[in-house]
Amino acid sequence: MDLVTGLFATDGFLLGTVLPFLFVLLIVVFVHELGHYLVGRWCGIGATVFSVGFGPELAGFNDRRGTRWRLSWIPLGGYVKFVGDMNAASVPNAEDDSSLSPQEREQAFQFKSVGRRAATVFAGPAANFLLAIVIFTVIFSAFGRxxxxxxxxxxxxxxxxxxxxxxxxxxxxxxxxxxxxxxxxxxxxxxxxxxxxxxxxxxxxxxxxxxxxxxxxxxxxxxxxxxxxxxxxxxxxxxxxxxxxxxRYGIGESLVMAVGETWYVVERTGGYIAGIFSGREKPDQIGGPIRVAQMSGQVATLGFVPLLNLAAILSISIGLLNLLPIPILDGGHLVFYLFEALRGKPVSERAQEYGYRIGFALILGLMVFATWNDITMLFGRS
Missing domain, CATH: 2.30.42.10 (PDZ domain)
Known part of the structure; x- marks a missing residue:
């Protein structure tokens, strides 16, 4: 009985930590992927899968455009798989280009102009920044500061x-x-x-x-x-x-302040990242899902508005992370598209393949490092 009480009490593990964590993370992930999806549709790109989470599907449905909307078991991210993508990282499937039907080729991601592909990729992080601005605007106008x-x-x-x-x-x-x-x-x-x-x-x-x-x-x-x-x-x-x-502030003034607040978080986060490389900052503040879950549970004890504020800050952080020039991330794709625009032709498939491998290794290393920071934080080791 004590175990059940600890899990389901408002300050217990499930309601006190897991639920706030899922609330914050799923909103941020959904909006990020929705940015990709909506701008992709506007650019004439078809989507086969819209997934919040990774791994096996928990629930889902097909819309009239043929997109499978999924909620998956591992809620640590999400993806939009466009027509012509080989995988969830939007790596083009060159081997299957010949198997695409004329209608699919018309909607395939890799056959769109570099400008449309870049806009679709950039839309994810942009949606994260927009979400933060909306949240801050609501907080300032409805609750004051x-x-x-x-x-x-x-x-x-x-x-x-x-x-x-x-x-x-x-x-x-x-x-x-x-x-x-x-x-x-x-x-x-x-x-x-x-x-x-x-x-x-x-x-x-x-x-x-x-x-x-x-x-x-x-x-x-x-x-x-x-x-x-x-x-x-x-x-x-x-x-x-x-x-x-x-x-208290009106909507217009709140919007202006929200843009300023978002920019402050961008500057603070960017300055911290730059400080790590210059040696001015310690990398021990880099956290992963464990730390986000812990912070979500802690902030949730203060009320719904502080939890919304955390969602805005996390949304900005995820937007910035995805803009890092690392292959696999949105920023890495944008670097490839920049080279393509300058050269007048795409980066070679071999260069992209090696880039994705290096990017995967870097992201995996970052995840391991962040998780190690989380573990040392939990157990109080320095």
């Missing part, structure tokens, strides 16, 4: 802020010449600039003061016990003096 004045309420002992001479009541005016409107502007700017000197203009008793501040990299822990490193200067904004409030 918590904001706080850019005021220093407290200063942590022995912190960078204390050493440079910040005082409670100081107000942030600009960071490296960029105006500061709210306290989150400071947090976001500082968090990704550990070790980088920032020129901060502050207002104190009507006087403007300039400080050269270098955030230090420290490990922080969120409310769920997850640890991460980021830039910190040691200032705190509280309810008493920080002017914290919830602001």
């Amino acid at each position: 918590g904001v706080a004045d850019p005021v220093v309420s407290e200063i942590r002992p022995d912190s960078v802020a204390e050493r440079v001479g910040f005082q409670p009541g100081d107000r942030f005016i600009s960071l490296d010449g960029i105006p500061v409107e709210e306290f989150s502007d400071v947090q976001r700017y500082v968090s990704v600039r550990a070790g980088t000197t920032i020129t901060m203009v502050m207002e104190r008793d009507g006087e403007r003061l300039t400080f050269e501040v270098t955030p230090e990299r420290l490990e922080i822990e969120d409310r769920f016990g997850n640890k991460m490193e980021q830039g910190i200067i040691g200032v705190v904004n509280n309810n008493q003096t920080g002017g914290r409030r919830v602001e």
